[in-house]
Amino acid sequence: MVGNILKHKRPVNLDLKTIHFPITAIASILHRVSGVMIFVGLAILIWLLGLSLSSVAGFASAMAIADNFFMKIILWGILTAFAYHVVGGFRHIFMDFGLIKENFESGQKTAKISFIVTAALSVLALILVW
Structure with a gap:
């Protein structure tokens, strides 16, 4: 019987x-991706912190690195990933506590809301970085 199931052509x-x-799947996948981006981004932030705390010259080097155009893009990306991960995390917490119904319609609405809130926070992060 098991052999027949394995031979079945689907x-x-x-x-x-x-x-x-669906938008709920996209939101879930992006939540995982943002977590990975935060993990990698933390290494960059810790490296910059260590460099800035090493000496006065190290602080000047860290400031020069952070003032670079490409580093600003990286910092903005880390902040945007952090914002999305936090917003998505609150979305999941609200669902876990029963504050939001766990059905497809409310999942779609909260995913759209989390995208909008993240976009606003991303613009704020862009202003802060530049």
Whole structure:
């Protein structure tokens, strides 16, 4: 009986262009991606902190590095990832405590709200970095 299940031919769609994820799946995937970005970004931030605390010259070096255009983009990306991860985390906490219903409609609404709030926080982070 198990052999018959394994031999059963099912259609497999591996064309990622034709797969359309719901917004809740996109929000979940982005929450995981933002967590990885924060993990990697923390290494950069800790390195900059260590450099800035090493000496007066180290502080000047850290300031020069942070003033670089590409580093500003990296810092803005880290702050945006942190903002999305926090907003998504609160979304999950509210669902866990029953403050938001756990159905598809409310999941869609809260995902859209989290994207909007993150966009606003991202603009704020952009202003702060520059």
